[in-house]
Amino acid sequence: MELKWLRTFLLTAKLQNYRKVAESLHMTQPAISSQIKLLEQSLGASLFRKEGRRITLTSFGRSFIPEAQSLIAHYEDMMHRTSRMQQGYNSSLSIAITPLLVDSVFPAILRKFAEDHPEVELEITVAESFDLQELVEDAKVDVALSCLKSTAVHMSCVNLVDEPISLVIAHDGWDTETAPVLDPVEIMATSIIFTDHHPSYWPSLKQQIKDNVSSYRFVKVSQSHAAKRFILEGMGVSFLPLFTARREIQEGRLLPVETPFLELPTSSIFALFNSDDQKISGFVDYLRRFKVT
Incomplete structure (x- = not known):
């Protein structure tokens, strides 16, 4: 019994059409039929019966499906474990x-x-x-x-x-000595604020922003790395855990802005x-x- 016969049998049992199976496996229909016959000979029982142009599973064929799946899974698991041992994993x-x-x-x-x-x-x-x-x-x-x-x-x-979060903006190009003072309220009032990319801190943080900033525009973004990318492109600002922006801050591409009027949570x-x-x-x-x- 060969593993390829079992794979062909399972696909044939699913599609119940030699032509479709042959197309899926890039083989000829006689080659598919031959593999099924060889498997039947090995098992000593019929797996399919022909009804005109259609083929249907016999009762033995239906009961053999989980056995074929189990044999293939066992083989793949054995090959995975063997590969691990060859690579030095235990x-x-x-x-x-x-x-x-x-x-x-x-x-x-x-x-x-x-x-x-x-x-x-x-x-x-x-x-x-x-x-x-x-x-x-x-x-x-x-x-x-x-x-x-x-x-x-x-x-x-x-x-x-536990990591602090901070308002983060794209770097404005100024150095620390000559840069004008950044007004966080003005920044938030004139920029899109990307929100909801963290599962816990945004509900309370958005309420604080509403209480302290007269005008604001929130845009939900599902993941922090996407929000960070949008900030780098100058599309808006956001509050990020500092560890997600530390590299870009050190490289001078992002800038953290203090917001003393907000009680910022930690991540x-x-x-x-x-x-x-x-x-x-x-x-x-x-x-x-x-x-x-």
Whole structure:
């Protein structure tokens, strides 16, 4: 029995049409028919019956579908494990992160972890903070780094960092000695303010802006890296966690502006995980050694 016969069988069971299967696999219809016959001979039972130009599954064919899926999954898992061993891995760690961390020093910390632990195969998923807890609960990832605390009592939730946020604008080209004083109220009154790209701090912050700025224009942007890009293009301003803009501020492309009349919240990053596995807790402890942002 060959693996390609099983794949051809599953596609034929789904489409129930040799012509469509042949087109999908870029093969001839006789070649498809031949593979199905060889599989039937190997199993000693018929998988399909012909009804005019149509083909339908036999009862044995229907019951064989999960077996074929299981055989293919087992083979692919074996090949993945073999590949891992050949690359020197003896364990894996799946991590889900909020898009906010992609624009931080976290990738550099991850690179350092991979250098210090070459035996660990890393798998990275980027998802919104609202979805990260569910990924951990469903055991789709080992650990998630989220902007939101866990609401599940059984789940471990470790605060890795609290970072201030700031009003951020495109750099105006002036140096620090000769630059005119920036008026944050005027900036917000005359610029588009990109909002709602963080899951927790925007509702209260927007209310404070409404209370202190007579004229304002809010535009919702779903992700912080998009808001930052729009700011760099001179399209508007926003309030960002400083770790997402630190590099651009150091390079002189963005400028933080003080807003003393606002009570600015902080942006936190939490590690969410279910297991007491030493590998996971060791990774979280490793992150706590650094300033994740």
